[in-house]
Amino acid sequence: MSKKVTITIDGREIEAHEGEKVLWVALDNSIFIPNLCALKEKEHPSGSCRLCYVQVEGRPEPVTACTLAAKEGLSVQTRSPQVDRLVKSAFELLLSNHRLGCGRCPRRKSCALLKIARERGLKMRLSRLSALELDVEIDESPETFAFDRSRCLLCGRCVWICQEVARVGALGFTNRGITRRVGTFREVSLAQSPCTECGLCVEACPSGALYFKEKSDDK
Amino acid sequence: MTGGKSVQERYRRLKESALLREEDLYRRPVVRVGMATCGIAAGAAPVKEAFTRFIEEKGIDARVVEVGCMGHCYAEPLAIISKPGFPALCYGYLDEDLVERLVEDFLLNDDPCYEFALVALETNDVFPTFSDFPRGVHEQKIVLEHCGFIDPGDIDQYIATGGYGALAGALAGEPAAVLERVKESHLRGRGGAGFPAGLKWEAAVRAGGSEKYVICNADEGDPGAFMDRSILESCPHQVIEGMLLCAYAVGAAQGYLYIRAEYPLAVKRVQLALEQAREKGLLGTAILGTPFNCDLEIFMGSGAFVCGESSALVRSMEGLMGIPATRPPRLAESGFRGRPTVLNNVKTFAYIPPIINRGVDWFRSIGTAENPGTAVFSLVGKVSHTGLVEVPMGTTLRELIEDVGEGVPNDKAFKAAQIGGPSGGCLPEASLDIPIDFDSLQEAGAIMGSGGLVVLDEDDCMVAIARYFLEFTQQESCGKCTFCRLGTKHMLDILTAITEGRGEPEHLEILAQLAGDVKEGSLCNLGKTAPNPILTTLRYFREEYEAHIKEKRCPALMCKDLIVYYIEPSLCSKLCSVCVGSCPTEAIYTRTDGLKAIDQDKCTKCDNCLKTCPPDYNAVIKLSPPELLAEKEGKGS
The missing domain is CATH 1.20.1440.230 (NADH-ubiquinone oxidoreductase 51kDa subunit, iron-sulphur binding domain)
Known part of the structure; x- marks a missing residue:
């Protein structure tokens, strides 16, 4: 077991393993830091959602907590004007490419976006950006769950789980840039893919993109 | 080191035979044709063919040799003619007629046709050399020293210049000595960020482990940048030697040149260079008879710009999607295949042999204290002398654009210098006196980048x-x-x-x-x-x-939705209808008075009429905002 160190988060002294990522130290100690793409089991963080910014004492620029390793004496603040600005901006960017209408969303009670909005006082609507065009196509081919791409935030949790935990590899990232998406090999429906409907991806999804047909928040 | 003497001895023999071959070559007239991609695009292939054909027809004992890019791309196709008894002379703007004349007058007879010569390569009493021009005063070539002067397809020509001498010298000593020199030289990586190369290498040395890699980043992708391509096409061995020196310093036995597949000529020439180096015992196992083994291979990138980013580059080499990863770890700790990896730009490696050969003090005497050495730029856009230039760090942008590039052509006003490619910025006239170095450019909001410099004039909308x-x-x-x-x-x-x-x-x-x-x-x-x-x-x-x-107005009259084309009746002539013929949509018609006018509903703003209207009239003008048209038409007709 690695060495224990003491770090400070928002003034609270917390014991952590040296090298452990600050995001997990905070979350394990009930200190909220916004995040979407992080998975504790994943050794190398993806760092793609850019929501977990924190302010490190002695460093001018905010740092992502998912890549920040705990070491003795490290002191971080989960909020600062700079952090709040970046989080707000990343949040609005994600929202601009996400189908809203939370009332009809099957995940409205367990949505990570709603939680971030609540915790950080952010609005679930666009203030300065225009909504990007979304292709609303829902893959309902699996028996137990469905995939609504217009609510996908590209956090990649489902992809990693499908490949590394379920070891099925039905889901992957396809395309590049603004057209990047989560999909199957050759874009076949999930039912035609090697998907075994193990459901791990659905449990990993932080938004309403993947949801069980029977167990959604409505039922 | 015990092998020291025999390494030097082996190298001495290689160099001796290279020099003998070179001496033999230059016993007769030699025509060196610039055949990098830039030259070929400008028509160097038929020029070379014409030289060969005319020389053969006239039965002259002369050789035609392919060389790379000399940097004066504006004057291409270019050739250097060396004839015993004359200074080597460089000729530009060549075509078949001029080639025939040069062969007839200069090679066959003894008239060098000075009226067509651009510059002489060596000091003489009759014709100016590079240093007699403003560009030559500013330019100082380290990376480009041999580019355009030697045949990239003949390793002996590089060896004859002293090439691979730095490697031989280094192999006679300890790897630590190479690292020490590179560190002391304060060489900063030329890929864009300017991270000290020595520190990067040192991190890879410290990382430990027996398997390490050296990778040369030739995934150049900025619009308007072609430095790395030209270097690989013109003097690949200097980069290869630099990589071998790095491999020796950090203890790597394998290296890769990551070259984008859109650079087929660079790939071909590097491939040939690697084969020749292997044949000479300069690459592969037991290099120059020492226990040092290192092989280099080409990896062809598929042209994604992001693959120039180090972690994305390594992932794409591993067969994964070229997507950047979070740090740590850095490549020096865990790079290609999870092993310590040194990744440097083409130019960074090309600096290493001269630094090892001529020493740290020499290198640091060039440029500025924090930014030693030179900066290599591809100078393009609205500048008279486009090309590949190398100036000491600290040269100002004004000197680079006005002296080296000879300013903005066609009497247009300079507007901005776009430096550093898509990651860089646009600097205005007022910033032209800042010195070119990593830090000053960053302060001004641009970046050094890998070295693209696009000059913009008054007609460019920012x-x-x-x-x-x-x-x-x-x-x-x-x-x-x-x-x-x-x-x-x-x-x-x-x-x-x-x-x-x-x-x-x-x-x-x-x-x-x-x-x-x-x-x-x-x-x-x-x-x-x-x-x-x-x-x-x-x-x-x-x-x-x-x-x-x-105002919905484009001051540079460039944004199509904010301009209209208009034919000024007071300038238009009844006798001319060039514009009518040039219009692809039949938008231009002849008015009852014989003058021409544009039907705005049909006009696609293709610019043809403005381009074809004879300079005697210059009657086609652009108006912005489009509302100005009503005003003009009100009083014009």
């Missing part, structure tokens, strides 16, 4: 330029992180709206905020630098944005 570069980064974004994927898209949408006359007053504020957030929040340097074209144009050319938004 909003459209910012939009152009942002469209590039937006398309080249890998899409992994939120800021880059969505931020560049929104910024591009706003810029598009502004250039199309749909700009809103609040757009500037949103653009500035987004640009700042994307710069700070993105995962990799593609995203972190993507907003630079916007930030610099907003900083230095804000009034152009405001004209687009408030």
Whole structure:
């Protein structure tokens, strides 16, 4: 077991393993830091959602907590004007490419976006950006769950789980840039893919993109 | 080291035979034709063929040799003619007729046709040399020293210049000595960020382990940049020698040159260079008879701009998607196949042999204290003498553009220097006196980048330029992180709206905020630098944005939605109808009085009429905002 160190988060002294990522130290100690793409089991963080910014004492620029390793004496603040600005901006960017209408969303009670909005006082609507065009196509081919791409935030949790935990590899990232998406090999429906409907991806999804047909928040 | 003497001895023999071959070659006239991609594009292949044909027809004992790019791309096709008894002379703007004349008059008879010569290569009493021109005064070539003068397809020509001597010298000593020299030289990586090469190497040495890699980043992808391509096409051995020195210093037995597949000639020449180096015992096992083994291979990239980013580059080599990863670890600790890896730019490696050969003091005497050495630029755009230039760090942008590049052509006014490619920025006239180095450029909002420099004049709209570069980064974004994927898209949408006359007053504020957030929040340097074209144009050319938004006017008359074409009746002539024929949509008609006019409903703003209207009239003008047309037509007809 690695060495224990003491770090400070928002003034609270917390014991952590040296090298452990600050995001997990905070979350394990009930200190909220916004995040979407992080998975504790994943050794190398993806760092793609850019929501977990924190302010490190002695460093001018905010740092992502998912890549920040705990070491003795490290002191971080989960909020600062700079952090709040970046989080707000990343949040609005994600929202601009996400189908809203939370009332009809099957995940409205367990949505990570709603939680971030609540915790950080952010609005679930666009203030300065225009909504990007979304292709609303829902893959309902699996028996137990469905995939609504217009609510996908590209956090990649489902992809990693499908490949590394379920070891099925039905889901992957396809395309590049603004057209990047989560999909199957050759874009076949999930039912035609090697998907075994193990459901791990659905449990990993932080938004309403993947949801069980029977167990959604409505039922 | 015990092998020291025998290494030097082996090298001495290689060099001796190379020099003998060179001496033999230059016993007769030699024509060196510039055949890098730039030369070939300008028509060097038929020029070379013409030299060969005429020489043969006239039965002259002369050789025609392919060389790379000498840097004077504006004057291509170029050739250097060396004839015993004359200084070597360089001729430009060649075509078949001129070649025939040179062969007849110079090679067959003894008239060097000075009226067609551009410059002499060595000091003489009859014709000026490079140093007699402003460009020659500023230029100092380290990386480009041999480019355009030696045959990249003949390793002996490189060896004859002393090539691979640095490697032989290093192999006679300890690897630590090489590392020490590179560290002391304060050489900063030339890929863009300017990280000290010695520190990077040292980290790879410290990382331990027996398996390490050296990779040369030749994934050059900036629009308007061609330095790395030209170097690989013109003097591949200097890069290979630099990589071998690095491999020796850090203890790597395998290296790769990551060259984009769109550089087929560079790939071909490097491939040939590697084969020749292997044959000479300079690459592979037991290099120069020492226990040092190192092989190099080419890896062809598929042309994704983001693969120039180090972690994305390594992933694409491993067969994964070329997508940047979070740090740590750095490549020096865990890079290719999870092993310590040194990744440097083409130019960085090309500096190593001269540094080892001529020493740290020499290198540090060039450039500035914090930025020793030279800067290599591809100078393009609205500048008279486009080409590949190398000047000491600390040279000002003004010297580079006005002296080396001979200024903006066609009596147009300079507007901006776009430096550093899509990750760089646009600097105005007022910034031209800042010295070129990593730190000063960054302070001004641009970056050194890998060395692209595009000169813009009064006809270039800065909003459209910012939009152009942002469209590039937006398309080249890998899409992994939120800021880059969505931020560049929104910024591009706003810029598009502004250039199309749909700009809103609040757009500037949103653009500035987004640009700042994307710069700070993105995962990799593609995203972190993507907003630079916007930030610099907003900083230095804000009034152009405001004209687009408030007056729907494009001051440079470039944005098509904000201009109309108009034929000024007072300048137009009844006797001419060139514009009518040039119009692809039949938008131009002849009025009852015989003058020409444009049917705006049919006009596609293709610019043909303006280009074809004879200079005697120059009757076609552009108006912005389009509302000016009503005013003109009111009094014009």
